[in-house]
Amino acid sequence: MKKIMVVCGNGLGSSFIMEINVKKALTEMGKNAEVDHTDLTSARTVQADIFIGAADIVGQLADGKREIVSLENMMSIPEIKSKIETLI
Amino acid sequence: MLEIIMKDILGVPSILVGLFAFIGLILQRKSSADIISGTLKTVMGFIIIGAGAGVLIGSLDVFSNMFNHAFHVQGVIPNNEAIVAAAQSKFGTSTALIMVFGMIVNIILARFTRFKYIFLTGHHTLFMACLIAVTLSVGGMHGAPLIIIGSIILGLCMVLFPAILQPFVRQITGTNDFAVGHFGTIGYFVSAKIGKWFGNKEKSTEEIKVPKSLGFLRDTSVAVSLTMTLFFIIVALFTGQDYIEKNLSGGSNYIVFSFMQAITFAAAVYIILAGVRMLIAEIVPAFKGIAEKVAPETKPALDVPTVFPFAPNAVIIGFLFSFLAGLISMFLLPVIGLKVIVPGLVPHFFTGAAAGVFGNVTGGRRGAILGSFANGLIISFLPAILLVLLGNVGFEGTTFGDADFGVVGILILSILKLLGVA
Numbered sequence A: 001m002k003k004i005m006v007v008c009g010n011g012l013g014s015s016f017i018m019e020i021n022v023k024k025a026l027t028e029m030g031k032n033a034e035v036d037h038t039d040l041t042s043a044r045t046v047q048a049d050i051f052i053g054a055a056d057i058v059g060q061l062a063d064g065k066r067e068i069v070s071l072e073n074m075m076s077i078p079e080i081k082s083k084i085e086t087l088i
Numbered sequence B: 001m002l003e004i005i006m007k008d009i010l011g012v013p014s015i016l017v018g019l020f021a022f023i024g025l026i027l028q029r030k031s032s033a034d035i036i037s038g039t040l041k042t043v044m045g046f047i048i049i050g051a052g053a054g055v056l057i058g059s060l061d062v063f064s065n066m067f068n069h070a071f072h073v074q075g076v077i078p079n080n081e082a083i084v085a086a087a088q089s090k091f092g093t094s095t096a097l098i099m100v101f102g103m104i105v106n107i108i109l110a111r112f113t114r115f116k117y118i119f120l121t122g123h124h125t126l127f128m129a130c131l132i133a134v135t136l137s138v139g140g141m142h143g144a145p146l147i148i149i150g151s152i153i154l155g156l157c158m159v160l161f162p163a164i165l166q167p168f169v170r171q172i173t174g175t176n177d178f179a180v181g182h183f184g185t186i187g188y189f190v191s192a193k194i195g196k197w198f199g200n201k202e203k204s205t206e207e208i209k210v211p212k213s214l215g216f217l218r219d220t221s222v223a224v225s226l227t228m229t230l231f232f233i234i235v236a237l238f239t240g241q242d243y244i245e246k247n248l249s250g251g252s253n254y255i256v257f258s259f260m261q262a263i264t265f266a267a268a269v270y271i272i273l274a275g276v277r278m279l280i281a282e283i284v285p286a287f288k289g290i291a292e293k294v295a296p297e298t299k300p301a302l303d304v305p306t307v308f309p310f311a312p313n314a315v316i317i318g319f320l321f322s323f324l325a326g327l328i329s330m331f332l333l334p335v336i337g338l339k340v341i342v343p344g345l346v347p348h349f350f351t352g353a354a355a356g357v358f359g360n361v362t363g364g365r366r367g368a369i370l371g372s373f374a375n376g377l378i379i380s381f382l383p384a385i386l387l388v389l390l391g392n393v394g395f396e397g398t399t400f401g402d403a404d405f406g407v408v409g410i411l412i413l414s415i416l417k418l419l420g421v422a
Helices: A014-029 A055-061 A077-084 B002-009 B013-027 B032-071 B080-112 B122-138 B143-173 B185-198 B212-218 B220-239 B241-247 B254-294 B304-310 B312-335 B345-390 B403-418
Strands: A003-008 A034-039 A050-054 A068-071 B075-078 B117-119 B299-302
Touching: A003 A014, A003 A055, A014 A034, A014 A050, A014 A077, A014 B254, A014 B299, A014 B304, A034 B254, A050 A055, A050 A077, A050 B304, A055 A068, A055 B212, A055 B304, A055 B312, A068 A077, B002 B013, B013 B032, B013 B080, B013 B254, B032 B075, B032 B080, B032 B220, B032 B241, B032 B254, B075 B080, B075 B345, B080 B117, B080 B122, B080 B143, B080 B254, B117 B143, B117 B254, B122 B143, B122 B254, B122 B345, B122 B403, B143 B185, B143 B299, B143 B304, B143 B345, B143 B403, B185 B345, B185 B403, B212 B220, B212 B312, B212 B345, B220 B241, B220 B254, B220 B345, B241 B254, B304 B312, B304 B345, B312 B345, B345 B403
Parallel strands: A003 A034, A003 A050, A050 A068, B117 B299
Antiparallel strands: none
């Protein structure tokens, strides 16, 4: 099973909401994945197949190796679906 | 038996919140594996917060001591995580009870009044519950009345603050699907109003080029480490090598010691954040699930960074001008006899950035600049005034950061004083 890590500055509020939305998107797509959320510092050292967050946050995780998905509107389920569709 | 239940089970905040998580998980009909792990993690979250508080208080004590010796006034670092963690040993039980019953009041208000908001920023619910518990208790209340009145106040905060902002949130996001639930509301509201009066929304911040290089400050641990290092070392220089090495550092070099204390502070905030994350991980989905069932026609009120992607330049501009106002206030506060509020990068980043976004939508660049500057003044002066009213509750050195904590705390204490309770 793939692991998705949702990231924000504090790892408390917006990443948590995004995690709930990513889970909702996965259910609607009939897909399964392990989803969790954390702060930017911790995200640098955790293992995950996909990192999701706002552009200015996950942009800092881009090292050419990590799979990064940046969201324009954190609340948009259609946006999440279209961006993770090919990756799951 | 009753004594064990009341004192050793319900009187221990970590067990109490674990119990709430347990009930929430059962109501959601989770598997027994989920129920066990969710309950254990919630209890653990609370214990981690306490552990972080221990680390934090050590470093805060050193900072206060140095600051006092150097400037002969008290320096206070506003940090929500810090004060909530520090207050848990004394106010943990009432905080936990007010948090959960406040959520229930929120659902009831959303169901039956026109304020249809469900406040999902769990860590802010926790912080506000703590502020209310502390202020009501300082104001002379205790026992059941404290919990009942506290929960009603918290529930009201959870719907009224998002409602105040909603017209501006609609303008920013172009939808009415969600609200902002973050207790920096008064700063954002003032910023939006200032933008409206003095700004020009045609000249948006998003048309100018702003360097993106400040983005690394979005990383809380980095931002806290940087500010604390800066302030610790500046204060250390004023305190003097002799004093620090004789009284505080046990002989080790005063600059190295200050640097280590600064990073210790940041490490403590990191520990506390991890604890808060674990604590709210089960409670927020349960709250959301129950709210969606009981009060279906409601809007989620979300943490403030959800509006950041709508105006990324305003985020940077807002942070800079809010922080500038914080720096200026640091020099103004002692002049009028208040304690010095040391501006933190984290509160100024989050609330300053948001004030920038709200100021921009009503007043463009001028709105973003003036509005976030006003926010910076607000989150410097309100905590200082609140500290005067709180008096001696035993955790000086830190206080609540964001605007609404100041407003609510000051209101509660002033009203209790007027009524003659305090």
